[in-house]
Amino acid sequence: MVRSLFELTITMVPILILAGAAVWSTSINYWLTVLFSAAASGFLVRLFMIQHDCSHGAFFKSKRANDWTGRVIGVLTLTPFDLWKRSHNVHHSSQGNLDRRGIGDIMTLTVEEYNSRSFSGRLAYRLYRNPFVLFGVGPIFIFLFHHRLPIGFLRAGMKYWLSVMGTNIAVAALLIGGIAAVGWLPFLVVYLLITMLAAIIGVWLFYVQHQFEQTVWDGNDTWQLHEAALHGSSFYDLPQPLRWLTANIGIHHVHHLNSRVPFYRLQQVLRDHPPLARIGRMTLLDSFKTTRLKLWDTSTRRLVSFKTARALCGEKETLPMIQ
Numbered sequence: 574m575v576r577s578l579f580e581l582t583i584t585m586v587p588i589l590i591l592a593g594a595a596v597w598s599t600s601i602n603y604w605l606t607v608l609f610s611a612a613a614s615g616f617l618v619r620l621f622m623i624q625h626d627c628s629h630g631a632f633f634k635s636k637r638a639n640d641w642t643g644r645v646i647g648v649l650t651l652t653p654f655d656l657w658k659r660s661h662n663v664h665h666s667s668q669g670n671l672d673r674r675g676i677g678d679i680m681t682l683t684v685e686e687y688n689s690r691s692f693s694g695r696l697a698y699r700l701y702r703n704p705f706v707l708f709g710v711g712p713i714f715i716f717l718f719h720h721r722l723p724i725g726f727l728r729a730g731m732k733y734w735l736s737v738m739g740t741n742i743a744v745a746a747l748l749i750g751g752i753a754a755v756g757w758l759p760f761l762v763v764y765l766l767i768t769m770l771a772a773i774i775g776v777w778l779f780y781v782q783h784q785f786e787q788t789v790w791d792g793n794d795t796w797q798l799h800e801a802a803l804h805g806s807s808f809y810d811l812p813q814p815l816r817w818l819t820a821n822i823g824i825h826h827v828h829h830l831n832s833r834v835p836f837y838r839l840q841q842v843l844r845d846h847p848p849l850a851r852i853g854r855m856t857l858l859d860s861f862k863t864t865r866l867k868l869w870d871t872s873t874r875r876l877v878s879f880k881t882a883r884a885l886c887g888e889k890e891t892l893p894m895i896q
Contacts, residue, residue: 577633580623584623587612587613587616595609596759603762606763606766610766613767614770615771615774615818617649618818619817621646621650621652621771622819623836624647624650625661625820625822626639626820627639628654629832630833631833631836644740648744649747651717651744651772652720653723654736655732655736656736660676663676663677664676665832668801668805671796679707679783681868683868684871684877684882687868699879702867707776711776713769715772715776716769717769721737722737778823781809782806782825783806784866784876785863785876786866786875787804788853802826803830804826806825808826809823810855810857820836821839822836824839863876867879870882870885
């Protein structure tokens with residue numbers, strides 16, 4: 574409890590200070606505003622990772638403490654906690670399963686599925702996997718619009734409607750209070766900068782943790798949870814300051830092996846079990862190369878680019894490349 578409250582405090586306090594500095598700087602220099610907002614967005618990412626631990630029951634011993642901490646944080650991260658917890662747990666139970674795609678993951682087609690699509694279907698997939706859409710338009714859509722309605726969970730129960738609507742009401746109250754306190758322009762500029770930068774970083778992190786060349790995908794008949802967790806999740810070996818800001822989420826294979834390990838214990842697991850540090854390791858430089866990977870090739874069992882997929886299929890692609 575003490576360690577968790579400490580981690581929460583050293584994350585929340587800088588957000589408040591930096592957000593206040595960003596609002597103050599709007600009357601002086603907007604470059605300062607961007608600088609303060611970018612710094613605050615890094616701490617907001619860390620706050621989201623605390624919410625993530627709460628969803629796994631890993632942050633506090635008490636389920637109630639985890640749930641209510643997650644719900645309150647969800648107002649700041651624009652993420653309805655109970656709805657996201659449900660979809661994220663589906664992700665953990667099905668990650669790497671070709672027959673259970675579609676909830677809490679990045680859309681990934683096999684080479685065969687892509688080739689069987691119509692021209693418009695292939696174009697739509699290329700647009701979706703374009704980095705500008707995936708890491709620009711996508712995060713803005715997800716956090717500003719998609720999280721505002723429980724689409725896909727309409728039959729799952731009233732709990733998820735209450736989660737979304739409760740979060741929406743609290744976000745609206747925060748917006749009204751902030752605008753009343755500092756004015757609509759300074760508040761909205763800072764609020765949107767912080768939340769959208771954090772959203773982009775968050776989606777990037779989620780992407781690189783499962784979208785790498787040697788990841789693992791299997792059908793229901795051969796899929797194994799342990800195998801998918803250990804080899805279908807990367808070890809994103811970030812520099813220590815970034816590792817701290819992202820709350821060790823890069824040690825993702827260990828997290829998938831045991832999601833009840835709190836983020837501040839993940840590095841200890843690597844120290845205690847050195848072989849884990851050699852599985853799925855990816856550096857910051859390595860991670861940028863993953864953006865060219867688009868399709869899962871079932872024959873070579875790796876993610877490949879459109880160009881590689883064409884070579885593997887031995888046929889010409891008629892659709893212009895959209896990168």
